[in-house]
Amino acid sequence: MTLTGQGEVRALEVLYNRYARAAFAFAVRIVGDPLEAEEILQEAFLRVWQQANRFQHARGSFASWLLSITHNLAIDALRRRQRRPQRADMVDFFEVLRTEIDTAVDLEEAAMVAELRQQVQAAIAQxxxxxxxxxxxxxxxxxxxxxxxxxxxxxxxxxxxxxxxxxxxxxxxxxxxxxxxxx
CATH class of the missing domain: 1.10.10.10 (Winged helix-like DNA-binding domain superfamily/Winged helix DNA-binding domain)
Structure with a gap:
């Protein structure tokens, strides 16, 4: 992210290659339309590029930040449609992270994400x-x-x-x- 914030296109490419599948799958689960999800994915990475300097690692992982941006864009898309989305099975944000993110993620970050997932799931279950x-x-x-x-x-x-x-x-x-x- 530091390199992306400095305008390094290659750094953005690495982030895209690592996280695009997860963000796309997340968007599809929310909007239900792969074409619309592709547009959301493009907009999400455009925002990552434009707002890279605003990312704060202390507040969470890049994956969480990206999926938050993707979520907001997908919800905006649903609202623009002016129709109530169909009630589908609930999306598990952390399941998307677990199943879709590139396995090249650093082990420490993966362990932190797994622990956070467990904590959030336990809190929600309560x-x-x-x-x-x-x-x-x-x-x-x-x-x-x-x-x-x-x-x-x-x-x-x-x-x-x-x-x-x-x-x-x-x-x-x-x-x-x-x-x-x-x-």
């Missing part, structure tokens, strides 16, 4: 089913809170409360698992 459901619908299906309320036939305030409580519980669980650092 959530009450209704809180987990609204978070999955919002994050993986791109539904707004109002759309979730209509889909689940629940009051909007109830959906908002479940989302807020679910996010708070996730944050607390993940912070409790994070080792204390000084400084």
């Amino acid at each position: 959530l009450p089913q209704r809180q987990r459901e609204v978070l999955e619908l919002a994050y993986f299906q791109g539904l707004t809170q109002r759309e979730i309320a209509e889909l689940l036939d629940e009051p909007l305030g109830t959906v908002k409360t479940r989302m807020r409580l679910g996010l708070q519980k996730l944050q607390e669980a993940l912070q409790a698992q994070r080792p204390e650092t000084s400084g």
